[in-house]
Amino acid sequence: MMGRTIFIDPGRCIGCQACVSACRECDSHRGKSMIHLDYTDEGQSVASLPTVCMHCEDPVAPCAEVCPADAILVTADGVVQQADTTRCIGCANCVNACPFGVPKIDLGAKLQLKCNLCYDRTAYGLAPMCATVCPTGALFYGTVEELQAERPGVQVADTFVFGRTEVRTGVAMVVPADKVQWPVPGGLPVVEINGKDVRP
Amino acid sequence: MTADPRPAHPGATADPAGPSGRRAAVPLDPSLAPPGTRAFRDAGGIPADQWHADQNGETLVPTHCCFCGIQCGMYLRVNRAGKVFGVEPRNHDINRMRLCPKGINAYQQVNHPDRLTAPLMRRSRDEEFAEVSWDEALDFTVSEIRRIQEMYGKDAFGLLGGASLFSEKTYLVGKFARVALKTKHVDYNGRLCMVSAAGANKLAFGIDRAGNPFSDILLTDCLLIAGSNLGECFPVLTQYVWGARDRGATLIVIDPRETAVARTADIHVALKPGTDSAFFNSVLAVIVEEGLTDEAYLAEHTTGWEEVKAKAAAYPPSRAAGICGVPAEQIVQVARTFARAPKAMAWHARGIEHHSQGVENCLTVINLCAATGHIGKPGAGYGTLTGQGNGQGGREHGQKADLLPGGRSILNEEHRRQICEVWGIEESELPTAGTSMMEMVWQMQRREIRGLIGICNNPFVSLPNYRVVKEGYDAIEFHAQFDFFLSETAANAHVVFPVTTWAEDDGVMANAEARVVKHNKAQEPPPGVRTDTWVMCELARRLGAGDKFAFADSREVFDELRVASRGTVIDYYGITYERLEETGGIAWPCPSTDHPGTPRLFEDGRTYHDDGRIHLQAVEWHLPVDPYSDEFPMSLTTGRTIAHFLSGNQTRRLGALVEQSPRPWAEVHPSHGFRTGEPVRVTTRRGSEVFPALVTEAIRPDTVFVPYHWPVPTAANALTIDALDPRSKIPEYKVCACRIEHAGELDLVPSPPMAPGHVAYPETQVSRTDPSPPTSPQGRGTSEGADAP
Ligand code: SF4
Ligand code: SF4
Secondary structure, three states, X not given: OOOOEEEEOHHHOOOOOHHHHHHHHOHHHOOOOOOEEXXXXXXXXXXXXXXXXOOEEEOOOHHHHHOOOOOOOEOOOOOEOOOOOOOOOOOOHHHHHOOOOOOEEEOOOOEEEOXXXXXXXXXXXXXXXXXXXXXXXXXXXXXXXXXXXXXXXXXXXXXXXXXXXXXXXXXEEEEOHHHOOOOEEOOOOOOEEOOEEOOO | OOOOOOOOOHHHHOOOOHHHOOOOOOOOOHHHOOOOOHHHHHOOOOOHHHHHHOOOOOEEEEEEOOOOOOOOEEEEEEOOOOOEEEEEEOOOOOOOOOOOHHHHHHHHHOOOOOOOOOOEEOOOOOOOOEEOOHHHHHHHHHHHHHHHHHHHOHHHEEEEEOOOOOHHHXXXXXXXXXXXXXXXXXXXXXXXXXXXHHHHHHHHHXXXXXXXXXXXXXXXXXXXXXXXXXXXXXXXXXXXXXXXXHOOOEEEEEOXXXXXXXXXXXXXXXXXXXXXXXXXXXXXXXXXXXXXXXHHHHHHHEEOHHHHHHHHHOOOHHHHHHHHOOOHHHHHHHHHHHHHOOOEEEEEOHHHHOOOOHHHHHHHHHHHHHHOOOOOEOOEEEEEOXXXXXXXXXXXXXXXXXXXXXXXXXXXXXXXXXXXHHHOOOXXXXXXXXXXXXXXXXXXXXXXXXXXXXXXXXXXXXXXOHHHHHHHHHHOOEEEEEEOOOOOOHHHOOEEEEEOOHHHOOEEEEOOOOEEEEEOOOOOOOOOOEOHHHHHHHHHHHOOOHHHHOOOOHXXXXXXXXXXXXXXXXXXXXXXXXXXXXXXXEEOOOOOOOOOOOOOOOOOOOOOOOOOOEEOOOOOOOOOOOOOOOOOOEEEEEEOOOOOOOOOOOHHHOHHHHHHOOOOOEEEOHHHOOOOOOEEEEEEOOEEEEEEEEEOOOEOOOEEEEEOOOOOOOOHHHOOOOOEOOOOOOEOOOOEEEEEEEOOXXXXXXXXXXXXXXXXXXXXXXXXXXXXXXXXXXOOOEOOEOOOO
16 A cells, blocks of 8 residues: 555654654745644643644545645655645635645745645655654654554554545554544534535 | 764665664665656655755754753754754664754754853943953953952852753863862752752662663563653653553553653553652552562662661551552552563653652662662663753763762762872862752852852752842852853853853763763854853963863863773773764763773672662651641642753743743643633742643642743742752752632743843744743643644
8 A cells, every 4th residue: 555654643642843843944844834733632631643744645635636726736656745836826725625624824925835745855765854853753754564563563544534525645644453443534524514414 | 163974864874664773675776766756765765865965065963962861863954154054863873863842943042143142241230241352251250259269268159060061061160160269169950950860879879870771661561750751851762662662561650740651651640749759668568568579689689678678568558548649559550560570660850859858769769670670681770861961971070069070079088089180189179078059059148159150050040949049149249150142040140151052062961871972063153152161271271270271172171081080980981082973872881992881780780889789778758848738738840841941041042942832831730720821820938920820630639830941920940949858959849838829910921131232033032922821731832833722
């Protein structure tokens, strides 16, 4: 299945934001971080979860599909690039289309910003900056075999379901071995649209 | 600039598989796969050093992080103009490319607009600082030293060093005090850090360092972490902890708060602050009761076991549970898990060390390891996590009030003679032992110490009981401070010497494993800035001791240090700069240049006491010094947040870190009826301050936590008590009695003082004064920034 990619393991995340700081250091968008770090269980626990671009494969990159300016390039190796600044019109369609809430808009510059898997590094065989520094290995870059060799028994998922739509991603998520469910529910289940009950 | 000895770019040797060191079979030759395709990337891409070659004349200087005691390897990116402008992860053995946010942002200090670039001076505290020439500042300092010492005696002048200095500089601090100032009053801020562990290790093992390297964590079956918010204070160590967990090791965490690591522990014991030794005694009692001790090991390798056993028996779980506020079953569970594990390890940090019985707390942990025979084996042993980068090395070579280089005692005649020989002075000239850092401040308050030089420390934020500290410093007639930013303490001084950052000089530090690592100079200091070494040597010359301080650079100091440590337990003789560069670090003792160093202690079963045994010590638990009462029923405990380092003088100026933790907070349990963000007043017998509440179930209902990196009016250390451990003289930061109540409004977090003519980053300023509440369980901002809802 997947080649060398990022694996996200929320069970290891300590919410340290090293990934956020590292992302700011990336030469392709220096000074701005493309990582969202969420504290999922505020008031009860210190659990946290990083979100990077999932580099959707099937359907190919909803953000790119909806872009009216054809600004988002998906490379031959499946990396969904940040919008091309000479094309992007800052319309935020991609922000609305992304099921994982990844792209951001720089309102001042009217430009989209998103993780491009540190293409300047990965194209040359290096790991992305966030997965390189993540002190806990909550973000891991490599192949699934490398991951499993290091963490025996680890289970990963690369297919997520949003309502009735399944999305297969280039980036995968570690799921608890005893709770493997396929595909993994992503986001909240959709129960109604415009007041209409759409539950299956 | 130190030339980059052509280090491989991280990617060249980096193993994307991470810590395991395994590389999956690469099926394809990258030259056969077109760039930009997944096959190309999966085949390893272009060799990373080739990629690097076209980076605009940039060089990567291999060095280490300046902050905590892990000492992660990193490269500093240096541009064509010779300026540090970025960081690149480095595949060093300690951290394997990992860095925490402090490490990633550290480089921003180097050319920060707040850097001091000329000496600042004023003749009295009523005047404003003015920038003056080096000569003027040095002459004034020397004349004040002379005046004070002539009027009140040599010991009326004191010196306070720091454990973030390179070891060469800490060696010079000790030598400068004794040889140039001829005062007995010298101590350092490591006194606030891990001297309790040092004292306990010295008592039990005759050697003051961790017993095992970090890599042993990966081999253990049971990892006990006591009093360490490891995830936030030593984030890079979590990869070892998770690695152990992957192998099926059991994780036990002892901490009043449910920290990120405690959250994932198999057993989290949330005990009441200040009850650690009762807890560990009780664990030992269960181990004895259930026959889980390693009697053969005890008989062969220890002394004092009978007393220890008898004392532990006074703490059955039924009694300890009441003292510690935890279920008795949990004590039994910890005892069985630790004792039955084939290999077990205990790591501790300030949580058990910052107490008026800090040494004893550490001794109870040692007793536990010894009783179960978990010592001196791969995956079995003990360690203490050093807070400051050179917390370990900073105390080894004579910066401490009672120690001479190589950990020799200043009270031992033989030791004194040896050092006087190295230094070329008469034994009668060598002062005796001085007092500890907090005691020196009390002496300043009483006008027994009238003048002070501070190097690399910020007691206005870091010492407990701020009022006493301020009084002490205000009472002295002359105060000079070495720093590269104008810290809260430097702002009180008469003279401030602008000195180098870690990136502008060579030197070594010893990390928490006692592994000595080499830091390399990455850029020339800004004009007007000198190295601490230069300033100390120049002051010594003007004081008439120039011949003893004729050091041109760090290497010359290091070579004298090596000789001065020769033949001691802390033997650096075999460690040279060249060897450090080749090996990536050597653990002492290392007596000869062909000795590989000693990463793991006691493998032969012998300790560093003459009889080769572990000297076990019986411990009686006692209440914390500050008594609880109806008025002050709760415990206040303090600690760090991941984004900041110690007094925050460095990290409170770096935008990304300020955004992550803009201000302190008071962590309280929901049972007190606060809402997150509401102002809560925390009052102790020493003062009262208001913080935004962070309401979370991750803390005991009887405990309040406040991080300590900020100055008054939101300084945790305005509330903490200046009670000391009688042996290590470490302050009791981790517990004092307090009460909490609703408050009207929040105090703003003040900005660090600015040097003349400097402005801080505007966005840093905004974050610093923004009073919005913390936004998450750890009080961190979200990744969106401090203004997120
Ligand atoms: S660097 Fe790793 S552990 Fe830290 S917040 Fe990011 S994903 Fe979590
Ligand atoms: S863990 Fe410590 S040494 Fe490593 S990057 Fe962070 S502060 Fe620096």
